[in-house]
Amino acid sequence: MPEFPHSTVVTVPFGEPRLARIACESLQVDRELSGDKVVRTIRVDDANLVVSFTAQSLRVLRVSINGFMDSLIL
Numbered sequence: 001m002p003e004f005p006h007s008t009v010v011t012v013p014f015g016e017p018r019l020a021r022i023a024c025e026s027l028q029v030d031r032e033l034s035g036d037k038v039v040r041t042i043r044v045d046d047a048n049l050v051v052s053f054t055a056q057s058l059r060v061l062r063v064s065i066n067g068f069m070d071s072l073i074l
Contacts, residue, residue: 003056006054006055006056007054009051011048014048020045023072024049034060038055038056038064039055040068053065
């Protein structure tokens with residue numbers, strides 16, 4: 001099992017819990033392209049979408065977060 005020493009949490013506020021749940025359900029179906037190098041978990045906390053990333057390297061972590069943010073904007 002690979003080691004994932006780098007991690008961060010991104011919290012995205014939504015106006016209401018229902019909107020956060022819709023975003024969560026929409027984004028959970030997208031799998032990480034580098035699933036062997038990064039792990040992403042998505043959950044809802046009240047009206048916030050909370051996304052945790054752990055990765056093998058800072059570069060992979062950055063690329064994963066950028067990809068997620070691109071999907072979120074769509």
